[in-house]
Amino acid sequence: MENRIEKRIELKAPVSRVWRALTDYREFGEWFRVKLEGPFVPGQISRGHITYPGYEHVKWEAVVQKMEPERLFSFTWPHVKSFDPPDYPTDYSKQPTTLVEFRLEKTATGTLLQVTESGFESIPSDWRLEAVRRNDGGWTEQMKNIESYVAQKP
Amino acid sequence: MSRKSRRRVTAQRQAPAPVFAALGDKTRLLLVAKLCGGQPRSISQLTRGSRLTRQAITKHLRVLERAEIVRSVRAGRESLFEFNPKPMEEIKQYLDFVSEQWDQALARLKSFVET
Numbered sequence: 001m002e003n004r005i006e007k008r009i010e011l012k013a014p015v016s017r018v019w020r021a022l023t024d025y026r027e028f029g030e031w032f033r034v035k036l037e038g039p040f041v042p043g044q045i046s047r048g049h050i051t052y053p054g055y056e057h058v059k060w061e062a063v064v065q066k067m068e069p070e071r072l073f074s075f076t077w078p079h080v081k082s083f084d085p086p087d088y089p090t091d092y093s094k095q096p097t098t099l100v101e102f103r104l105e106k107t108a109t110g111t112l113l114q115v116t117e118s119g120f121e122s123i124p125s126d127w128r129l130e131a132v133r134r135n136d137g138g139w140t141e142q143m144k145n146i147e148s149y150v151a152q153k154p
Numbered sequence: 155m156s157r158k159s160r161r162r163v164t165a166q167r168q169a170p171a172p173v174f175a176a177l178g179d180k181t182r183l184l185l186v187a188k189l190c191g192g193q194p195r196s197i198s199q200l201t202r203g204s205r206l207t208r209q210a211i212t213k214h215l216r217v218l219e220r221a222e223i224v225r226s227v228r229a230g231r232e233s234l235f236e237f238n239p240k241p242m243e244e245i246k247q248y249l250d251f252v253s254e255q256w257d258q259a260l261a262r263l264k265s266f267v268e269t
Binding site: 003007117122 | 172173174175177178245248249252253256257259260262263264265266267268
């Protein structure tokens with residue numbers, strides 16, 4: 001069983017543009033949906049909070065590892081079992097962490113971005129994020145309901 | 155199983171060991187491969203064909219047991235080990251969840267840099 005996540009995505013934008021979107025804290029915040037307090041600095045903690053609807057109470061906390069211009073950006077960040085109170089932890093220092101790496105490569109049409117997340121060895125086996133799953137299931141159900149409703153009453 | 159060791163197992167069940175950490179070993183992966191067919195096996199059966207001693211195999215089985223990847227079942231006087239797929243299914247679900255979050259974030263990044 002694979003214990004890491006690997007994503008590759010082709011972006012029709014120059015490497016310099018993608019690098020800025022990844023490492024400028026305001027730009028990163030735009031697409032990642034997090035409000036960061038300040039710039040990314042290797043070896044330092046980056047703090048902020050999530051702006052994704054429904055998760056605004058969730059803290060962002062990551063330790064910036066490497067920033068090799070237009071090549072590699074990496075950080076470690078904590079994982080939590082639940083985003084819902086009372087199980088949501090306010091102290092991240094005891095949470096298991098994983099390593100996130102963004103690698104950039106110039107292509108004929110733009111940039112190949114590779115994202116890897118590794119270190120899931122430290123995540124306990126009983127994590128299911130039940131609250132999140134329940135929401136997801138709920139919405140899928142809702143969509144199906146609407147779909148069949150519309151199909152029956154065109 | 156003595157009463158003492160049974161209590162130890164109960165205590166361990168409350169705090170499962172991380173699945174990936176338990177699987178991060180060649181011998182333990184081999185043991186899981188032998189057991190995941192569903193047929194419970196004894197320590198002797200699991201030691202057969204291995205260069206390791208019965209004690210070493212037992213130690214590895216205990217690590218897997220703490221991670222709840224295997225559990226011991228009684229068959230008469232013998233203690234057998236069987237595969238429990240649940241923790242691996244659960245951790246896979248967690249990884250699928252994280253993976254899905256990345257897909258969404260990268261889709262947002264794509265439209266962010268391409269427009």
